[in-house]
Amino acid sequence: MARDPFVVIGGDAAGLSAASKFRRETDREVVVFERGQWISYAHCGEPYFVEGSVERLTDLLSLSPADVAERGIDLRRGHEVVAVSPEDRTVTVRADGNRFDQPYGELLVATGASAATGPFDTTLDGVFTIHGLDSAAAVDAFLSLPGEYDRGRLGDGPVDEARIDHNAALDPPERAAIVGGGYVGVEMAEALTARGLDVHLFQRTDHVLDPFGAAVGERVESHLADRDVAVHTGRPVGELLGDDRVEAVAYDGERLPVDMAVIGIGVEPNAGFLDGTGVERGPKGAIRTDDYGRTSLPAVYAAGDVATARHAVTGEQTWIPLGLTANRAGRAIGATVAGDPTPVGDVAGTAVVKAFDLECGRVGFIDETAAEDAGFDPASATITAGSRSGYYPGGDETSVTLVADRTTGRVLGGAIAGRDRAAIRIDTLATAIESDLTVDELERLDLAYAPPFSPVWDPVLVAAKVLNGRLDD
Template identity: 80%
Template sequence: MARDPFVVIGGDAAGLSAASKFRRESDRDVVVFERGRWISYAHCGEPYFVKGTVERLTDLLSLSPEDAADRGIDLRRSHEVVSVSPGERTVTVEADGDRFDQSYAELLVATGASATTGPFDTTLDGVFTIHGLDAAAAADAYLTPSDEYDRDRLGDGPVDESRVDHNAALDPPERAAIVGGGYVGVEMAEALVARGVDVHLFQRSTHLLPPFGEAVGERAADHLGDQGVTVHTGTPVAELVGGDRIEAVRYDGERLPVGMAVIGVGVTPNTAPLSGTDAALGPGGAVRTDAYGRTTLPAVYAAGDVATARHAVTGAEAWVPLGLTANRAGRAVGSTVAGDPTPVGGVAGTAVVKAFDVECGRVGLTDAEAAENAGFDPVSETITAGSRSGYYPGGDETTVTLVADRSTGRVLGGAIAGRDRAAIRIDTLATAIEAELTVAELERLDLAYAPPFSPVWDPVLVAAKVLGGRVDG
């Protein structure tokens, strides 16, 4: 008797990574249900499509439906899983107005996350969350005069043409408000300036890019200001004002007329298919998983932006929705279900973002309060050092914040900003954290040196030297 298939909910990073790996290692069937039409695309590339750096929307696709079929994956788009019955090992699926049950031997929930909108009315014309290819296509159309819009920009994917046409028919904005100074906010500020828009960026907290720390956030803000962006830190937006179309934003008793608003205030995990089950949830409302991606339900796994993972510094469960961790976890679950148990790996929150010419990177625990809550006695130093030998052209000041535990000397986290290959240096700190190196061990790393690439003492090593005098380990 044939065994029931491996069923995957979600056709993006984690889901299709799992399905692809499973099919390479098993001859069993795998069925992937995707509620939308787009699959396997680069969320992080959407601001660069809006900017114009990416020429076509479909350039952001990693895998086509035809590619999935060639891999032996039974991909069913426009199929939404509305519920899971762990006892019966079935999922209930809606498609084309019909509803049916699909049995499974194992189930992977890889439904990702959705943009949160806070208290803001996102139904107004000119208000966007840049989360999904249809949203990026609509924003691009909105920014383009109707007589100049080039439909070739869309490529040949399953775009929501009515949404694009509606936005292309509207007059483009002269001024925009971006609500939220995180990844999306900073990247969209760059994109909108490139499109000739006067940009005001609003951040509720006292500095941009909160997970990167104050030094990096301030450097990013200064550079955004140099590029013409008006940065409002410590300034929450109270309301979007408009009838059918955005007209203004209200903040601190002020009213700023705008013709566009981008909402980038975070994401929330898509756990709806598990509603009504006993699946345990963890930080951020994400699905709780173990080292192999298993949930608290029998034969049910979760991976990607919908799932928790073990934090590499604290050892506790954490929710850190990022692209590499989704792909890696999905691949691991695919191997496990195929018969080769594979850990999904920990997360350190390693991330990079570009603010015009300034590159920013972060990893681990950069916030003192978070480190203290995890049981550490954090101590940190921020230094500025050259990115290349002083006599070699093309260098730039690189800002490094390094955080360690005072008693043990263990490296807990760090952040970097600069214009000359600063972001890639964060990988050194990510490796140090995974290896649980102390500051002294980090300082002794034999990092490469040549004048075009680094000074004799790389900025990371300089930070370790300075911090080393403040730790006991």
Template identity: 80%
Template sequence: MDPFVVVGGDAAGLSAASKCRRESDREVIVFERGQWISYAHCGTPYFVKGSVDRLTDLLSLSPAAAEERGIDLRRGHEVVSVDAEDRTVTVRTDDERFEQPYAELLVATGASAVTGPFDRGLDGVFSLHGLDDAAAIDAYLAAPEEYDPDRLGDGPVDRDRVDHNAALEPPDRAVIVGGGYVGVEMAEALTARGVDVHLYQRSAHLLVPFGTAVGEGVESELRDRGVTVHTDTEVDAVVGDGRVEAVRVDGDERPVDMALVGVGVEPNTALLDGTGVDRGPSGAIRTDEYGRTNLPAVYAAGDVATARHAVTGAETWVPLGLTANRAGRAVGSTVAGDPTPVGGVAGTAVVKAFDLECGRVGLVDTEAAAAAGFDPVSETITAGSRSGYYPGSEDTTVTLVADRTTGRTLGGAIVGRDRAAVRIDTLATAIGGGLTVAELERLDLAYAPPFSPVWDPILVAAKVVNGRLSE
């Protein structure tokens, strides 16, 4: 039998490869065009900040460990085309080009940062989507005489790029374009590195998928920490000669010596161009409940693939880490002979802004909920994180959305300073279980003064929304 071939050596790809090898004696080949595999992308802002000592601390699985699992891992091998009829892929390396037959193929090529009009090849202009990006930014932020190359560890980093950025004078003022996850996390990281940070967001508030209450809370927190936040403001271009010198906003040029572009990501689907593969939202590869595409024996998983929304049941594209790992593991089981659904996604996410914790899940925007066919009721409440008399209690703001017709919990968001983010998992579980807000209100959540008030903020929100449903 021909092997199970995986394209992409990160979360979805190596999860699939590992699971298939664990459950079968199948030959598994993983082609990775770069040198890095299986790393924690979400940890890169914290490496830049200095909270993570070495770049290689972000690695989850080493090449040696992958090979010990029986995976034929081939780094520096780029799959450039797929022949779905003959079930072969064309692979290119620095030295050769060859055809590799497969019995099943998993496309796990992930996503890439969108740079829009800002990719001009200027020094000091960065996106953050990979370990080489993080290493280059870290080097750029350090004075040449103070840069510590030991921070890189012993991984396959792009040394030429690092050395080039380490030789440049560090920035005094940085612009961040985009107020999403990367923008907010990097505002904290750059501030910690002593840079004057200006964050530009073209919409009315930051972290749009988290809702207005979270966005406004994060904006206030960033401003209190010295970040200059510009909402309803769009950056038109970066300006410079060799190195970034300014950004253009509304016709004016505003001086900067660093620009970080965080305006989103797009799925890496070019590999399947010309194959007739079906595509879904954002151009991601359309998959069924088992991660199968419309091409015979071809699967897709992770940031390159669509999924089903746990609330609406509609096709969606949610590029997040757990989604990728879980889908890859499911595909690996299916290929090994145990058909396993990849599962739905609710867009559960958390993010940190200095000391402020934020979480969201499901349908937070009432217009989106109405467009999905629901009659949404939304309420935002603020309650204490612990018993009021116990030290450490902080205001915790919860937005909860439910369907008036069925009472079903549709989504919510949370923001606060004291273990607020992890509370979103209660709402994620309620959505996964199809609970109504009445059932959510009756959950027997734990109580003790150091951990929670008698009525947890999630339960308070459920009480308020449940009362609204009967109006």
């Protein structure tokens, strides 16, 4: 008797990675339900489309529906899973105004996350989140003069035509407020500046890119200011003002007139449809998973921005929604369901971001208080060193913050900023963390040296040398 299919909820990074791997390993049926029309696209590329560095919206697609069909995957777009019955091993699907139940042998929840909007009125014209290709397209249309939007920018994807028409008919903005100084906020500050807007960036804490630490945040703030971005740190925005279109942001008793606002205050896991199933939750309400992506429900897996993963430093469950995490976990789960048990892998929060021509990277614990809360006795050092030999042109000052545990010497985290291939250096620290290296072992790594690429002592090694001395104090 044929087994029920492997059912996947979500047609983006984790979902289609799992379905593709599963079909490569087995002839069993796999059904992917996607509530929207877009599939397999690069969320992280959306600010660069708005900026103009990416020519067409559809350049951000990895797979087309035709590509998915060629892989033998039953992809059903416009199908939203609204409930799961673990006892019956069925999902309830809504499509075209109808509902039906789909049996599953195994189920993967890969529903991703949605942009958090906080207390802000996102129904006002000129207010956007940057999460999804339709939102990026709407911003792009909004920035054009009425009647002059180049629809060739959209490619031939399933865009929300009504949304495009509405925003393309509005007068373009002159001043934008960006609420939130995280990845999206910093990237959109660059994008909107490139489009000729007067940009104000608001961050409720003392520094932008808070997870990267103070040293990186201060350098980014200075760099943004040099590029005419007005940075307002320690200034939480309380309200967006306006009747039909945003007219101002209110903060600290002040009012700044704007005619555009971008909300970039984070994301929330799309797990509400599992309420009532008894599935165990983790941080931020994400679905708790084990080393193989299994949830507490029988035959139900979760991966990507909706799921937790084990932290490489603490060994505890954490929620860090990033692209590689989703793709890697989806592929592993596809292999596991096909009969080859494969761990999804740990996460360390390794991330990079660009602010104009300044590159930043981070991994693990940078904040010493957070490290203490996790049970460590942290020590840190921040250094600045050249990115190349001093006599070779093209170098830049590279800042490195390194954090380690005093008791064991183990590397706990780090952050890097600079304009000359600084971000990619974070991979050395990520590897050190995944390998449980001590600072002493990190300092002795045989990293490559040649004048065009690095000084004899790479900035990472300099940071390790300085921190090692402090651990001995």
